[in-house]
Amino acid sequence: MSVQKLSTPVDIAVSGLRAQSLRLKTIAANIANASTTRTSSGEPYRRQDVLVRARDGLTGVTIGGIVQDAKGDFKRILQPGHPDADANGYVRMPNVEVPVEMMNLVTASRAYQANAAVLKRYQDLVEVTLELIR
């Protein structure tokens, strides 16, 4: 048996930490690009989301990848002087809703904290076990 196999709760909590910190990263990118009207593809910025998948058995979570939110139409605002405005003077804005992103920010950071709490509590439990061989 491997020594490392004794500490799967740590690995599970760490997988959660990684997934949530990637979510925080994409939320940061979404908020930062909330008014980006042109990306390298020529289109306005599309909000991104993290796909998380459960690993087989009790081994935590795995990151499925970062996906673009294809739904949600680009809002059009009238701004004829804008370089990205169309013939009628309308500019297409990203499909990022800042209030939604703020809500996601709260849930992602809370989930990160929860995983960190699991890590801490497991550490305390190991200490309790070690008290038996003091």
Place this chain on the structure above:
Amino acid sequence: MSEGPDVLRILETGLKGVGLRQAVIANNIANLETPGFRRRDVLFDQVLADAIEDNKVADLDENEAWVFTPGTTPVSANGNDVNLDVEVGELLKNGALYKTYIRLLGRMYRQFDLAIRDNAG
């Protein structure tokens, strides 16, 4: 001495391995933003298994043969694959292992102490 594996030697190897692991993880964290750096780890199970099999303390001081680069973690844009969350988790596991070995060692020495005192009568 007695037959079978020498517990003191196994514990000594374990402690050495844990010490090396601590240094390797610290090095990983220090290189969190170093472009092209790949995280390293210690072949800990191998060190312990060899020590138990050969019934001697593995020589970790002489070479870095026990240190390896897993290369299985996703690499970021700058060629670096160190993740702080992962390293903190590894540090935690390593710390728990260290404490376990120290406690077991302490217990062994207390046993020796007991034997000596009883014989002194």
